[in-house]
Amino acid sequence: MAFDGVMMTMVKKELIANLSGAKVNQIYQPARDELVFAFRTFDGAKKLLIRLSDSPRVHLSACSIENPPVPPMMCMLLRKRLGGARLVDVTQPKNERVLCLVFDALNEIGDREELHLYVEIMGRYSNAILTDGGDNVIDSIKRIDFSESEDRVLLPKMPYALPSMQDKLCIEEASVSAVCRRIIDLGGDDRAILNAVQGISPIIARELAFRAESEGLDAVIEALKTEVESGTGQPTLVYKTDGSPMDFCFMDVRQYGDALRTRRFDTYSELLDAFYAERDRLTRMRAKSADLNRLLSNTIDRLSRKINLQKADLKKCADREQFRIRGDLLQANLYRIEKGASAVTVENYYDPANAPITIRLNPAVSPAMNAQRYYKEYNKAKTRETMLTRQIEKASVELQYIESVQDILSRCEGEAELAAIRAELREQGYLRQQKGAVKRKEKPLPPIEYKSSDGFRILVGRNNVQNDQLTLRTAKKSDIWLHTKNIHGTHVIIVTDGRAVTETAIREAAQIAAAHSKAKDSAQVPVDYTAVKNVSKPAGAKPGKVIYVNYKTVYVTPRIGKQ
Numbered sequence: 001m002a003f004d005g006v007m008m009t010m011v012k013k014e015l016i017a018n019l020s021g022a023k024v025n026q027i028y029q030p031a032r033d034e035l036v037f038a039f040r041t042f043d044g045a046k047k048l049l050i051r052l053s054d055s056p057r058v059h060l061s062a063c064s065i066e067n068p069p070v071p072p073m074m075c076m077l078l079r080k081r082l083g084g085a086r087l088v089d090v091t092q093p094k095n096e097r098v099l100c101l102v103f104d105a106l107n108e109i110g111d112r113e114e115l116h117l118y119v120e121i122m123g124r125y126s127n128a129i130l131t132d133g134g135d136n137v138i139d140s141i142k143r144i145d146f147s148e149s150e151d152r153v154l155l156p157k158m159p160y161a162l163p164s165m166q167d168k169l170c171i172e173e174a175s176v177s178a179v180c181r182r183i184i185d186l187g188g189d190d191r192a193i194l195n196a197v198q199g200i201s202p203i204i205a206r207e208l209a210f211r212a213e214s215e216g217l218d219a220v221i222e223a224l225k226t227e228v229e230s231g232t233g234q235p236t237l238v239y240k241t242d243g244s245p246m247d248f249c250f251m252d253v254r255q256y257g258d259a260l261r262t263r264r265f266d267t268y269s270e271l272l273d274a275f276y277a278e279r280d281r282l283t284r285m286r287a288k289s290a291d292l293n294r295l296l297s298n299t300i301d302r303l304s305r306k307i308n309l310q311k312a313d314l315k316k317c318a319d320r321e322q323f324r325i326r327g328d329l330l331q332a333n334l335y336r337i338e339k340g341a342s343a344v345t346v347e348n349y350y351d352p353a354n355a356p357i358t359i360r361l362n363p364a365v366s367p368a369m370n371a372q373r374y375y376k377e378y379n380k381a382k383t384r385e386t387m388l389t390r391q392i393e394k395a396s397v398e399l400q401y402i403e404s405v406q407d408i409l410s411r412c413e414g415e416a417e418l419a420a421i422r423a424e425l426r427e428q429g430y431l432r433q434q435k436g437a438v439k440r441k442e443k444p445l446p447p448i449e450y451k452s453s454d455g456f457r458i459l460v461g462r463n464n465v466q467n468d469q470l471t472l473r474t475a476k477k478s479d480i481w482l483h484t485k486n487i488h489g490t491h492v493i494i495v496t497d498g499r500a501v502t503e504t505a506i507r508e509a510a511q512i513a514a515a516h517s518k519a520k521d522s523a524q525v526p527v528d529y530t531a532v533k534n535v536s537k538p539a540g541a542k543p544g545k546v547i548y549v550n551y552k553t554v555y556v557t558p559r560i561g562k563q
Contacts, residue, residue, distance in 0.1 A: 003057040003121055003272075005095040005199020006171070006228055010250050010268050011059050012099060013231035015090045018046060018060060024085045024103070028067045029075035031284060033141060035128060036065055039087065050119055052141060054283045055276055056126035058099055058119050060269035063277050065284075066415040077139055081105060081115060081130065093162060094170040095199030095228075097121040120163060127154065135160045168198035171228050176221050183217065197224075203238075203249050210255040227251060235271040237263045245275045281413065289409055289418055295430065296406040303399040307392055314388045320381030325350050326359050327374035330367060337367035400488075401464075401542040402430075407488040407518045408463050416445055417462055424465050424543060447474075447493075450512055450560075456505040457495040460516055464544030467491040468537065471546060477533035480506065482513045485526035485553055489517025491544070493532070507556060514558035524555045 022039035029035055033053035039046045049061035071079070085105035092099050101117040114133040120126055129140040137158050144154040152161055169179050179197060186192035190209035194202060212220045227233050233250040239261045240246045246260070247253075248271055253262050265271040286293075325348070330337070333346045340363045348357040361370045405421065412418050425431040447470050448460040459474070461467035471481055471491045480494035480501050492513040494505055510527035519525040530551035537546050 003055070003097070004201035004204065005097045006204070007201075007248075007250050007268065008058070008097050008099060008121060009092060009095055009172075009199065009228060010231060010233050010235075011272075012090050012092050014060065014268055015048070015099075018043070019048070019087050019090070022046065022087050024082050024087070027075060027078045027082060028065070029072050029078075030065045030067050031287065032072065033126070034065075034284075035075075035078070035141075036061075036067075037082075050128055051276075051280070052121075052126040052128060053124070055279065056121045056123065057272060057276070058121060059272045060267075061273055062270075063273055063280075068415065074139060074141060078130065081138065082117070085115065094165065095172065096163075096165060097199070098162060116160075118160065122163065125163075129154055129160060131160045166198065169196060170198045171221075171225050176218060176225060179221050179225075180217050183221075188217070201249070203247050203253070204251065207249070207251065207253055207255050224251075233268075235265040235268045237265065237271055237275060239263070248272070248275050285412055285414075285418070288415065289412060292409055292418075292421065292425070293406070295425075296402055296409065299402050299430065300399065300406065303395050303402065307395050307399065310388050310392045310395070314385060314392065317381045317385035317388065320378050320385065323374045323378035323381060326357075327371045327378060329357065330359060330361075330371035330374065334367045334371070337361070337370075339366065341367075397542065397545075401428075401545065404464060404488045404544055408490065411516065411520075416443075420445060420463050420465065424463060428542070448516075450508075452494075452502075452505040452508045454502050454504050456499075456501065456509075457497075458505075458509045458512055459493040459495065460512060461491045461544075463490075464542070467544040468546075471532065471535055472537060475532045477531065479532045480509070480529055481532045481535050481548065482506075482509050482527055482529040483548075484513055484517040484519055485528045487517050487519045487525070489513060489519070491546075492516070507554060508559075510554045510556045511559040514556050515560050517558070520558045523557045525558060526553050526555055528553050 019039055019041065022041040024037060025040045025045065026038040027035065028038070033051065035050040037048040037050070039048065047061050048058070049063075049065075050058045082103055082105055085103040087101060088104045089102040090099060091102065097120065099119040099121075101119065103115045103117065105113055105115050107113050115138075116131045116133075116135065118127075118129045118131065120129070127140055127142045130138040132138060137154055137156055137160050139156055140154045142154070144152065146153055152163070154160070169182055171179065182196040183192045186195050190202075190205040193208050194200065194205035197205075200208075208220050208224065227250075234252045236249055236251065236253050237245055238247045238249075238253055238256065241260065250268070252264075256262075265274065328350075329346050329348065330344070332349075333344070336346070337344050341361055342363045343358055343360050344367075345356050345358045347354050351357075361367070362373065365373070405425065409418075409421055412421065422431060426433060445462055445466070447466060448462060450458040450460070452458060459470055461470045467490060470493055475481065475493045475495075478498065479496050482492040482494070483489055490513070492509055494501055494509050506529060510529065513527050514520065514522075514525040517525070528548070528551045530548050534550045535546050535548045
């Protein structure tokens with residue numbers, strides 16, 4: 001899949017049709033390599049998404065993107081220079097993956113100025129550069145200095161130059177015969193088409209080669225030229241056999257026949273939203289939660305190693321009775337032990353066969369002191385066993401808590417949920433408050449709400465702190481509480497409002513509980529349920545930890561109901 005030059009041409013025409021004369025209302029920078037421009041148009045508000053990493057592209061988007069509480073420096077610069085500006089033109093050089101957004105803006109003293117925002121969609125070299133009317137760089141998302149490139153430097157006040165162009169033919173400028181001659185000279189196959197025509201991706205090259213076999217190369221190139229010049233095209237999404245999106249392009253795809261399903265969209269922006277929306281959300285959350293994932297993984301590794309070492313020590317304590325037996329036998333046979341002996345053999349009256357046993361002695365001390373030495377070793381082992389048992393239990397509880405946080409983090413969908421997890425970890429002492437950081441009182445998130453097919457409200461906690469709030473404070477004693485059995489997951493409440501809960505509501509709520517757990521990809525997941533009055537929290541327990549009695553278990557396959 002690739003956001004190729006011709007796809008950008010189609011998007012450019014779409015932007016001109018929708019945003020010409022539109023006024024910049026607000027600018028956001030949700031991530032370092034991502035910009036969102038909110039425009040006011042005669043048809044209402046529209047958002048332009050510019051993404052420069054992990055599937056770089058530019059298009060109108062209807063997706064909701066959460067923004068950081070403090071805007072980055074580049075975002076503040078763009079707001080200062082482009083806030084309230086009007087988009088007057090969108091240009092593109094020769095089907096290249098470079099788009100120039102031309103703005104009519106006002107400077108600090110109220111004079112009009114023309115500013116250009118160049119959006120370069122070129123894989124890992126993608127960039128967004130703001131320039132003045134003379135195309136001198138004001139600033140860019142990614143600065144490039146002389147140590148990185150001698151030919152193309154992107155620093156403030158340096159002149160902007162377009163990236164070097166490939167030696168390919170632009171389908172809008174070259175004649176059909178010239179394009180066909182270049183393709184034939186290069187071999188005539190799909191690779192030749194890819195190397196001859198500017199701005200097409202491999203899927204388009206394969207499609208053109210497939211069509212040329214039956215329609216002829218001249219007819220196929222003529223149709224491509226007409227399609228690109230008119231800017232119509234057919235926004236098409238190709239799906240894998242499992243139903244997941246596989247690829248997209250600006251024309252109908254016939255090369256797969258009936259093996260794969262395709263779907264057409266009304267606009268290219270809708271097509272790109274459909275293809276990238278969920279992938280972007282997961283990528284964005286992975287990037288923003290990377291430090292938390294690292295912290296939780298390291299803590300889990302540390303606790304696991306600690307527990308294994310303590311269990312190994314505890315296993316050694318299992319032989320402590322042998323110390324007591326030797327002490328007893330020595331005490332009973334003091335009269336038989338010669339002073340200065342290094343060992344003694346006595347009858348073991350703890351053995352049913354009364355078999356003899358040889359006991360090592362320290363010849364430097366008396367027989368009685370040797371007996372006391374064994375009693376001391378016994379008491380040390382007994383005390384160590386008690387302490388190790390407590391430490392293992394404490395570390396196991398902590399490990400379960402950290403694993404539950406990691407499970408919740410894996411299902412985190414937004415910045416607010418991520419902030420709640422950070423606040424919880426700071427409160428529990430796993431994260432430090434940064435020096436000089438302003439403590440913000442975040443507005444608490446409401447629980448996720450669903451509705452069963454027979455009308456019962458189903459509430460789902462978003463994190464451990466909210467689980468406690470939901471179960472122990474919000475829910476009434478007659479409501480129904482659900483949780484996956486011995487599997488990390490969230491608390492789920494069926495709000496009964498005094499009605500008798502139905503089997504349908506219990507099953508659907510159990511499916512939701514399984515979907516919001518570590519077993520979300522499994523089948524036949526056990527889910528316990530009971531009245532809220534049977535759920536309590538142990539004193540001093542970690543957030544989210546409860547105990548419950550008088551419960552039943554239902555086995556379900558995870559499924560999300562209606563929100």
